[in-house]
Amino acid sequence: MTTHEKRRRSAWRHSLAGMLLILSSTAVALPAAAETPKDVLVEVAEYGPNSLDVMAPGANDGSQLVTWQIFDRLVTYGVKTLSDGRKVYDKDKIEPSLAESWEVKDDGKTMIFNLRKDATFHDGSPVTADDVKWSFERAIATGAFPAVQFAAGGYTDPSVFSVVDEHTFKISLPKANKLALPDLTMIVASVVNSKLALSHATPDDPWALNWTRNNDAGGGPYKVAKWTAGNQVVFDRFDDWKSGKLPALKKVVYRIVASAGTRRALLEKGDADIAVGLPPKENAELAAAGNVNVVGDLIQNEMYWLSMQVDMKPFNDVRVRKAIAYALPYDAIMKQAFYDRAVPMYGAKNVTSYPPKWPAVSPYNTDLDKAKALLAEAGYADGFSTELFIDLTSATVQEPMALLIQEQLKKIGIEVTINKVPASERFAKMASKTMPMDINSFYGWLDYPEYFFFWNYHGKNNSVFNTSNYKNAELDKLVDSAQSNDLDKGQYDKAISDMIGIVMNDVPRVPVAQVFSDVAMRKNVLGYTYWYHTHVDYRDISKQ
Amino acid sequence: MNTLITILRRVLVAVPTIIGVVIVTFILQRALPGDPAVFYAGPSANPEVVARVREQLGLDQPVFMQFLDFIRRLTHGDLGLSISSGHPVLDDLLSRAPASIELTLAALLFAIVVGLPLGMLAALKPGTLVDHACRVIVTVGAAFPTFFVALILIFVFYYQLGIAPEPLGQLNEIYDTIPTTVTGFLLIDTLLAGDTATFQSVAMKLVLPMISLGLFALAPIARITRAAMLETLSSDYCRTARAMGLSYSRMVFSYALRNAMLPIISILGMVFSFLLGGSVLVEQVFAWPGIGAYAVSAVMASDYAAVQGFVLLMAVLYVLLNLVVDLVITAIDPRVRYEH
Numbered sequence: 009m010t011t012h013e014k015r016r017r018s019a020w021r022h023s024l025a026g027m028l029l030i031l032s033s034t035a036v037a038l039p040a041a042a043e044t045p046k047d048v049l050v051e052v053a054e055y056g057p058n059s060l061d062v063m064a065p066g067a068n069d070g071s072q073l074v075t076w077q078i079f080d081r082l083v084t085y086g087v088k089t090l091s092d093g094r095k096v097y098d099k100d101k102i103e104p105s106l107a108e109s110w111e112v113k114d115d116g117k118t119m120i121f122n123l124r125k126d127a128t129f130h131d132g133s134p135v136t137a138d139d140v141k142w143s144f145e146r147a148i149a150t151g152a153f154p155a156v157q158f159a160a161g162g163y164t165d166p167s168v169f170s171v172v173d174e175h176t177f178k179i180s181l182p183k184a185n186k187l188a189l190p191d192l193t194m195i196v197a198s199v200v201n202s203k204l205a206l207s208h209a210t211p212d213d214p215w216a217l218n219w220t221r222n223n224d225a226g227g228g229p230y231k232v233a234k235w236t237a238g239n240q241v242v243f244d245r246f247d248d249w250k251s252g253k254l255p256a257l258k259k260v261v262y263r264i265v266a267s268a269g270t271r272r273a274l275l276e277k278g279d280a281d282i283a284v285g286l287p288p289k290e291n292a293e294l295a296a297a298g299n300v301n302v303v304g305d306l307i308q309n310e311m312y313w314l315s316m317q318v319d320m321k322p323f324n325d326v327r328v329r330k331a332i333a334y335a336l337p338y339d340a341i342m343k344q345a346f347y348d349r350a351v352p353m354y355g356a357k358n359v360t361s362y363p364p365k366w367p368a369v370s371p372y373n374t375d376l377d378k379a380k381a382l383l384a385e386a387g388y389a390d391g392f393s394t395e396l397f398i399d400l401t402s403a404t405v406q407e408p409m410a411l412l413i414q415e416q417l418k419k420i421g422i423e424v425t426i427n428k429v430p431a432s433e434r435f436a437k438m439a440s441k442t443m444p445m446d447i448n449s450f451y452g453w454l455d456y457p458e459y460f461f462f463w464n465y466h467g468k469n470n471s472v473f474n475t476s477n478y479k480n481a482e483l484d485k486l487v488d489s490a491q492s493n494d495l496d497k498g499q500y501d502k503a504i505s506d507m508i509g510i511v512m513n514d515v516p517r518v519p520v521a522q523v524f525s526d527v528a529m530r531k532n533v534l535g536y537t538y539w540y541h542t543h544v545d546y547r548d549i550s551k552q
Numbered sequence: 553m554n555t556l557i558t559i560l561r562r563v564l565v566a567v568p569t570i571i572g573v574v575i576v577t578f579i580l581q582r583a584l585p586g587d588p589a590v591f592y593a594g595p596s597a598n599p600e601v602v603a604r605v606r607e608q609l610g611l612d613q614p615v616f617m618q619f620l621d622f623i624r625r626l627t628h629g630d631l632g633l634s635i636s637s638g639h640p641v642l643d644d645l646l647s648r649a650p651a652s653i654e655l656t657l658a659a660l661l662f663a664i665v666v667g668l669p670l671g672m673l674a675a676l677k678p679g680t681l682v683d684h685a686c687r688v689i690v691t692v693g694a695a696f697p698t699f700f701v702a703l704i705l706i707f708v709f710y711y712q713l714g715i716a717p718e719p720l721g722q723l724n725e726i727y728d729t730i731p732t733t734v735t736g737f738l739l740i741d742t743l744l745a746g747d748t749a750t751f752q753s754v755a756m757k758l759v760l761p762m763i764s765l766g767l768f769a770l771a772p773i774a775r776i777t778r779a780a781m782l783e784t785l786s787s788d789y790c791r792t793a794r795a796m797g798l799s800y801s802r803m804v805f806s807y808a809l810r811n812a813m814l815p816i817i818s819i820l821g822m823v824f825s826f827l828l829g830g831s832v833l834v835e836q837v838f839a840w841p842g843i844g845a846y847a848v849s850a851v852m853a854s855d856y857a858a859v860q861g862f863v864l865l866m867a868v869l870y871v872l873l874n875l876v877v878d879l880v881i882t883a884i885d886p887r888v889r890y891e892h
Contacts, residue, residue, distance in 0.1 A: 047727055058638045065593070066635050145782075151601040152593055221638045224614045237637030237644070238849055239841040242725060266836040266845060269703055270719050273711050279718035343827055401852075431852055436590040 037352055039147050042475070043278050045260040046551050049128035049533070051282040051544060052271045056241060060232055061220035063150050063193055072195050073262075073543040077243060078130075078226035079198030080251045082107040082140065082177070083189065087537050087548075095537040095548070096305055098462055099455045102189055103135040105251045106135060106199055106227075107177075111302045116184035123175040125248045129201040135175040141169045142202035146215045154196040159193025160454060184493045187454060194453055201225040229255050229547045239264055244547065256535075256550035277527055278343035280528045281551070282536075282544060287404040288349035293528040301531055303525035304349060305538035309460050311353065312346075312405075315412070315517040316477045319462055320444050331382035332445075333372040337416040341520060345409040345432060350521035362512065364504035370519040371514055379420050387529035391421020395436065395458045397446040402426045406447045409520075441477040448475060449523070453540045457504045458490035465511055475514035483510050558813060558825050562878050566871040574626070574627055578619055588635070588856060609635075609856075615642035622860075631864070632857030633686040642860035645843055649865070650736030652835070652842030655765065656827045658758055661771050663823065669815070670770075671777025675785060676804070685772055691770035699833040703765035704868070709760060717756050719838045728753050760840045768830050775820045782813035787811070814885055821877030826868050831876045 044050050057070030064071070086101030104110075107121040125243045127135040145166040147154040158164070161184030181188060191197065200220065208219035219225075224232040229252065230243040243260040263280070265271045271289055275282040276299060288293070295302035301509065315324040316332065323329055338354045355373035362368050383389060396413065397407040407428075416426040422447075429437050437443065450473050452459050463471050467479025467486050489495060490503045511517070525542040532552040539545055555818060589606035606612045610621060625632065631641035674686035700789060709716035722738050728750045731741040739758070742751040744891030785808050793803045839845075843862060850858035 044726060052720075058636050063610070064638070066591075066791070068636075112733055151604070236647075236841065237634075238846055239666075239721065239839075240725065263720060263725075263839060265720065265839040266848075267699075267703075267839075270706065270837055270839065273706060274718055274720060277711060277714075277718065279720060316769070430593070434591075436587045439590065 023066075026334065031526065042082070043530075043532075044185055045289055047256065047552065049257050049546065050280045051262045051284065052265045052280040053262065053283075054268070054271070054285040055267060056238060056262065057235070058237065059221040060224055060235065061200070061217070063154055063200075063215070064149070064196070064217045065151075065152060067221075067328060072541055074232065075226075076195050076228075076239060076539075076541065077199055077230040077260075078224055078228045079129070079200065079225070079547055080135075080228050080230055081194075081197050081515055082192050083110070085193050085540070086390055094303060094305060095535065097310070097487075097537065097539050099190070099540075102193065104334075106140075111504050112189070114184075116186070117179075117181050119179045119188065120172065121179075122252055125175055127227060128248055128420040129204065130224055130231045131201065131204055132248075133201065133203060135199060135227055136174050138174075139202045140177045141171050143198065143200040144169050147196050147224075149215060149515040150217075157194055157196045159238050159372060159495045160189065161185055161188045161207060163188075165174070168401070171317065176321045178506065186493055187456070190454060197229065201227065202485070205502065212219050217496065229253075230260065233259075244442035251352065252547065255547040260546045272528075273528065278485055280438060281533050282527060284527055284544065286526065286528055286548060288345075288347040288515055288523075288526070291349050291524075291528060292347040294528050297514060299531075300316060300526045300528055301533070302526055303536055303538075304526045306351065306522055307451045307525050307542060308455040308540060309423065309457070310449065310458075310522050311464075311517075311519055312350065312449040312521045312523055313353075313447070313517045313519050315443075315448060317444050318440060318473070318516045319441070319477050322386065322388055322394075323444060325386045327382045329408050329481075329515045329518075331379040331386070331388075331420070332372070332373075332417070332422075333515050334375045334382065334420075335379040335417055335420055336372075336374065336518060336520070337412050338374055338464075340412050343403050346521055349526055350523040353519040353521050359512075362505050362508040364457070364501040364508075366460050366508065367506070367522045368508045370515075370520065372515070383536060384548070388421075391423065393423040393425070393429055393442045394551040395425045397427045397429055397443040399434055399448060401431045401434075402449075403428065410445055435472055438475050440474040441475065443475060446475050448473075455540070457507070459467065461487045461507055461511075462491065464517070465507075478511075478514070478516040479487060480510060481515065483507060486510075556880055557780070559731055559875075559879060566875060567696065568717060569871055573864065574623070577863040578622060579859050580858055582618075591853070592750070602788060612829045616626060618793060628821050631861040634855055634858040634861075636853040636855040636858060637846075640657060641857045643832075644846060644858065644860055645856060645865050648843045648846050649738070651738075651840060652828070652831055652844055654722075654737050655758065655761055655834070655840060656824065656831055658762040659765035659769060659827055662762050662819070663769035666766070667770040667773035668777055671774040672781055672804075672809070674778045675781030676764045676784065690771045690775050698764050698768045698830050698835070699837050701767055702761065702834050702837040705760045705764055709727075717753070719760065721839045721841055722754055722757055723750070724753060724757075761834050761840060763825060765831055766835050769827050769869060772819050773816070774822055776815050777812065778796050780815045781808055784808040784811045790881075798818060806842070810884075814881060817880050817884065824875075825873055828866065 024485055039448050055070055056072045057073040059067040059121060060074050061067065062071045062075040082105060083102050085097040085099060086103045087095055088098040106123055106127055108124050110119060110121040114118050123135060125139060129135060144163070147158050148163060148166050155235040162181050162183065168179055168181055170180065172178050205216040205220055209216040218456040228323050229246055229249045231246045232241060234242040241262040245255055245258045265274065268286055268290060271280070271283045272286060272294070277281040298501055307416065314336065316329050318324055328413040338352065340369045342348055342350065342352055353367055354370050356369040356371045359371045383391065396410055398410050410426045414426060440481050450464055452463070463473045465474060465478055467481070467484050470477070470479065486503050486507045490500060490507070496502060525538060527536060527544060529536060534550050534552060535548045537545060588611060589602050589611055593605045610618055613621070629642060632646055634641045635765045671684050674683040686857055705778065706712040706719050710719060729747060731738065731750060732742050733746060734741050736753045737750065741752055790803055790807050792806050799837060831842060832848055834840065835842045835844040836848065843865070847859065847862040850862060
């Protein structure tokens with residue numbers, strides 16, 4: 009589970025990019041491009057890791073990217089090729105990685121994993137079941153994001169993990185959980201070199217988090233050759249890697265280039281092979297120009313939306329919320345904020361019931377007359393004043409979106425003040441539930457509707473992501489039942505459909521779009537595969 | 553003796569400034585909105601985790617205790633741990649400062665080499681084409697933000713003409729051999745290692761950022777040079793020097809320029825400190841691994857320790873710089889020595 013940190017960039021950077029774009033539109037012809045060597049990949053991004061291990065306190069999105077490359081998991085998702093040639097992970101297929109086989113017994117309560125006997129860590133020591141057990145216990149002990157992600161699979165008590173023998177690892181859950189196995193494909197379920205890490209543990213730091221923050225303790229397909237925080241990470245291939253086919257790339261240089269304009273220029277000139285985190289406008293332009301490939305995959309279990317705090321006046325009235333849902337300038341937002349690098353999540357016609365799928369298309373579309381009528385009915389014929397909060401780190405999308413909404417709502421008498429929340433303040437602000445309206449987005453690593461609902465709508469959980477402060481006992485019950493293993497397929501589908509029906513009718517949050525994870529790359533870069541965490545997996549890539 | 557007193561006096565004046573900076577940065581950081589403990593614990597953290605992070609950061613202590621702790625560690629050279637990079641702040645700053653200083657010095661050198669003659673020529677031939685050209689360059693240099701100039705330069709010389717190397721920091725990670733760190737200044741380290749190929753590569757990559765930043769400094773230098781030269785050229789002693797039969801060049805360089813140097817040196821000190829600050833934006837555009845880019849990300853992430861460290865470093869640099877400028881002026885102008 010993570011929010012759209014990837015799209016973090018500030019407004020001025022966007023304006024830089026804009027300027028370069030204006031300039032480049034006057035370009036006559038591009039000079040011949042320089043190419044990087046065939047077995048070396050250069051990726052440019054806006055930000056980098058603050059830790060080489062995602063378990064370290066405060067580890068950021070960049071740390072997830074590093075952890076994914078330098079550690080192995082027991083199991084991983086399979087990969088499928090879509091009809092248009094795009095490759096994406098397959099959430100319905102779980103494949104061996106560090107574990108060459110496994111069996112599930114007792115109706116899913118017991119899982120036994122047989123580890124590869126030849127697998128080693130980067131320092132050459134063998135990977136054993138003890139390492140796996142220690143790594144998982146460590147994840148739960150962190151208490152932060154890794155522990156929450158583990159809890160999704162039913163792993164809250166570290167005593168469920170046990171070692172059978174050197175290469176056999178066992179999990180005995182008190183209650184079966186359908187996310188138990190999928191949860192082990194997550195970044196947080198990485199296997200750490202426990203002997204190496206423990207030799208650097210201190211009484212203050214029993215899990216050696218301070219050491220793995222700065223040092224590679226993994227056994228994955230790549231090892232960290234060099235890391236300069238805020239500047240670059242250099243990965244070298246781990247030639248003795250056994251948990252899969254040896255990757256084609258021998259070296260990967262991940263460079264941090266703050267300016268989006270520079271990133272784009274580097275890619276177009278061939279000094280970079282992959283550019284990530286470009287604003288939607290840049291990606292739209294690059295895709296249209298056709299000199300590089302822009303691969304866009306819809307992010308799973310994802311929604312970009314406008315939330316209203318249902319305990320605050322006047323949003324405690326569902327008619328006001330519906331009025332807003334009918335007033336939003338959806339089409340303009342798609343064009344001028346997302347540059348169509350997203351798909352609409354509004355305007356479903358003749359809805360009687362919803363298919364059991366998330367994200368779902370809302371029945372709302374721009375209809376100012378309806379909005380006015382609803383407002384009048386609620387006693388706000390003359391409108392009202394309110395505040396709209398946006399996330400400063402996602403200002404490239406959210407600022408134009410907020411301005412369009414502000415302009416539109418003025419037409420029905422609603423005066424909107426726009427407030428920008430900096431990154432440092434964001435989670436605290438979200439947790440405080442004091443924003444009358446806010447724009448935000450969420451996506452789940454695990455692609456299950458009830459998982460999304462648990463974080464965004466569940467009243468009892470009421471996580472920071474539930475900025476609407478929405479509480480509905482009926483919905484909570486449905487989410488709980490869908491999360492349990494008690495329902496058969498038909499009951500489960502009905503529960504999901506009913507959940508969607510409730511939130512569409514109550515509309516505490518107005519769905520707007522599901523956005524693409526866009527990765528721009530040179531034409532000779534092959535094999536890019538979309539993963540749930542949206543980072544590039546270097547083992548998939550080869551160069552022509 | 554008088555010189556020594558002047559130096560001592562200046563050093564003493566610097567001490568309260570530094571103390572003030574320490575206090576102000578500490579208070580300013582705490583006055584900013586946002587809770588770093590919540591931020592670093594992450595969105596899904598439970599209250600216990602937030603409390604633990606708060607404790608780790610020392611933020612559960614009263615502000616006064618936090619300040620005392622800060623001072624105590626400062627005296628040991630411990631600036632704390634940067635949470636956004638995961639490294640000690642002092643290490644971060646020391647490893648990144650050479651890149652910024654190299655860039656800033658190069659930009660200053662560029663500004664002097666171009667600005668000084670430009671200002672002199674404009675003063676020697678007022679109202680001519682050179683003078684107007686000087687005025688245009690000064691206006692453009694002062695009016696355009698450095699990052700804009702940087703983007704234009706990248707667009708023309710890298711993107712269009714392809715004669716400049718890629719705007720990707722100081723070194724090419726793939727082709728260049730990285731010299732062993734001796735001074736931290738890559739231009740010097742590559743020469744010490746006898747690696748002329750890498751030296752060339754590093755020097756080439758310095759050109760565009762240097763010009764982008766240098767243009768910004770060129771304006772005040774050229775303008776002050778012109779004004780100061782105009783003044784000295786019309787002075788009695790210059791007229792007398794010419795009347796006494798001294799050559800034109802002798803009069804310009806020995807009398808007019810020497811006397812015009814005073815305001816120019818003063819402005820150089822100021823310009824240098826501006827450049828240190830201005831490098832922030834240029835570093836962002838060229839992915840330069842300096843302290844400016846570091847400071848920006850630290851501010852964005854409410855990284856108290858890193859911001860404090862950066863501000864302190866800058867303050868010390870400013871103070872030292874002013875000291876150097878004052879001392880140079882003392883050396884050039886005997887009047888300053890006897891003023892007190």
